[in-house]
Amino acid sequence: MSDVVIFSLVLLVAVFIASCSQILLKREANKKHESIMSEYLNCRVFGAYSLFGISAIVSMYVLRHVPLSLVPVLESAGYIFVVMLGWIFLSEKLGGRQILGIGLIIFGILFFSFS
Numbered sequence: 001m002s003d004v005v006i007f008s009l010v011l012l013v014a015v016f017i018a019s020c021s022q023i024l025l026k027r028e029a030n031k032k033h034e035s036i037m038s039e040y041l042n043c044r045v046f047g048a049y050s051l052f053g054i055s056a057i058v059s060m061y062v063l064r065h066v067p068l069s070l071v072p073v074l075e076s077a078g079y080i081f082v083v084m085l086g087w088i089f090l091s092e093k094l095g096g097r098q099i100l101g102i103g104l105i106i107f108g109i110l111f112f113s114f115s
Contacts, residue, residue: 079105
């Protein structure tokens, strides 16, 4: 496997980590808190922002090894990850437009990745 493929997969993992972080923050935002301090200063929020930081650091490292034209294409997978994780963990509904949008994003990722 070439370095570009390996680092592209690492970038996808970083995007997935950032998507998981968004789901954690959404879950925490849906909860009722006793005070503003407990809403923003708790383990889940700290963990979610830590995941964002890890994702950002990994993404910056990967930028050295992946062609810049490929980065936005791979990062668009985050839209798919967030929708799927929201459906799984937050019981959000998937409509026809969301499914069509996911299909178009997947098509775009495959088209631009191999062209």
